[in-house]
Amino acid sequence: MSLLQVQSPVYKEIKSVYRCHFQLQYLLSDETVTFRMNFSEEHDTKTVKSLIQHFESDLPEHSNVSVWRNQQNELSDICRQENSSVEPSLSSCSITQKGCAALISALRSNPSHLTELNLNYNEPGDSGMKLLSAVLNDSHCKLQKLQLRYCSIEEEGCTALILALKSNPSHLRELNLSFNKPGDSGVKQLSSLLEDQLCKLEKLHLSSCGIMQKGCAALISALRTNPSHLRELNLNGNKPGNSGVKLLSALLKDSRCKLEKLLLSDCSIGEEGCAALISAMRSNPSHLTELDLSNNKQGKSRVKLLSALLEDPLCKLEKLQLCNCSIGEKGCAALILALKSNPSHLRELNLSYNKPGDSGVKLLSALLEDPQCKLEKLQLWNCSIGEEGCAALISALR
Structure with missing residues (x-):
């Protein structure tokens, strides 16, 4: 489901939007009729979101989403099998709160084999996150990768989710909450998770989460207390401000910091913050392999x-x-x-x-x-x- 074949009329409309908004250059790799739903870069939030919403309105006649819906019970049965070891990828399947509830209920009956769950571009909402939290709370849960990009999760759902991760933090390696709204309490809980010495998170994606200067400062301060595991940090489309970037610079200077990928596109980084950031990278340059400063x-x-x-x-x-x-x-x-x-x-x-x-x-x-x-x-x-x-x-x- 990561690649969906697009019929000509929809493709033409995507190309029309694409010509007007340079940020969408990452969405189309060539002149084929393939539209990639797993974006490699995250920039113009409003443009991308409106495009996705328009595309999803035409989705049933251009994809096999209906097949996924019809086979939802079969997938639930697979998840319940004791010897099943699955990594469900259900990105862009138009799954609502009701469908998510069925899936997560099935996973609760057999949580120990699941290592990766991708629910990107669905709508589990806060109620779905509360159900998922029960799975994550289970001591048998061995989830390592959790993808929840564009899942209509707000402060209450994010808080419940991260509280659950705090109760069982040692397995998770990758978390994607991009294009959700964690709010101040969600960011506070996430910071607390990152401070936990048992937390082994390696990839954290928080693109366009409405995180402002104070929230960014809390996150980066938390990472400074436990810097040795994180390899990838995505803060695209947030507003860390110069103070947040200075804290990030202090993290990069830390000899224990092993950050390899840093994404700071469209972060309104000023001259002072940028100078501090690059100066820090010069003091500890050997680990960083990818840097995105686009749209600054x-x-x-x-x-x-x-x-x-x-x-x-x-x-x-x-x-x-x-x-x-x-x-x-x-x-x-x-x-x-x-x-x-x-x-x-x-x-x-x-x-x-x-x-x-x-x-x-x-x-x-x-x-x-x-x-x-x-x-x-x-x-x-x-x-x-x-x-x-x-x-x-x-x-x-x-």
């Missing part, structure tokens, strides 16, 4: 600091996302010159919706010609590249 304005001083990070031989960044960062010709040139001095690690670079100019593109072309360059994915959407720049790029790729 990178001034001249910030680009200079980022360039210094990329020049560091200890820097192991493999993926760098700088989409729509207001980087001009000089800034792009500085970044690319830095990459030329340390070219062997970077595998993916996104400079879309910036203005590298022909001089920046020529430098980029020289980077691509370097035999030490291992770049596999290069995104330059809407970069106003002229004929001369395109010719240099194509020549380098040949």
Whole structure:
């Protein structure tokens, strides 16, 4: 269910929206009629949500969701089998509170084998989360991955869920609550979970959860008390503010911190916060392999600091996302010159919706010609590249 085949009229409408909103570039990988429901990036919340809602209104005639609904009892029976070891992926199945209740009731009768549960893009709501909490409370529950993106969960449901995880924290490795509304109490409970020395969480996704400066500060303060397990942190579309980013910087400086993937797109990070963040990464650069600072304005001083990070031989960044960062010709040139001095690690670079100019593109072309360059994915959407720049790029790729 992670990939759904879309009929032509719906696809045309998606493409129309796609042309108008650059953030949707991640939703379509090419000109095929495939629409990926498991988004790799999270940016324009309103645009994505309205698109999903429109798409789901046409879903029954374009997918086999009805088959899933008809086989819900069969799935429940599978979950009840004592020797069953399943990882249900029910993403985008239009499951409501009633359907979730049936599934979770079945899981309660046999919780020990389930290691992964994906309910992304369904509507279990707070009542569904309360039922799921009973499963998580069970000492036999061995759940390691829990995906609840876009599940209409609000403060009460998030609080119940995280309280349950606190009672049995040692198994969970991955939690995705993106595009829900945990509220202050939910964030407070989550912070308390992260502080627990028994908590072994490695991946935490909280994109567009309405978490403001105070909530971000609480989360990051909690991670500082127990920093050695987390490998992936997604705070895209929240508002940590400079104070939250400074706390995050202190976490990154900690020698115990093993963070490999940090996503901070559309976080309204100011110059002061960005400077603190990049300075921290320079002091402990060897672990971080993916950084997303898209949709944050990178001034001249910030680009200079980022360039210094990329020049560091200890820097192991493999993926760098700088989409729509207001980087001009000089800034792009500085970044690319830095990459030329340390070219062997970077595998993916996104400079879309910036203005590298022909001089920046020529430098980029020289980077691509370097035999030490291992770049596999290069995104330059809407970069106003002229004929001369395109010719240099194509020549380098040949």
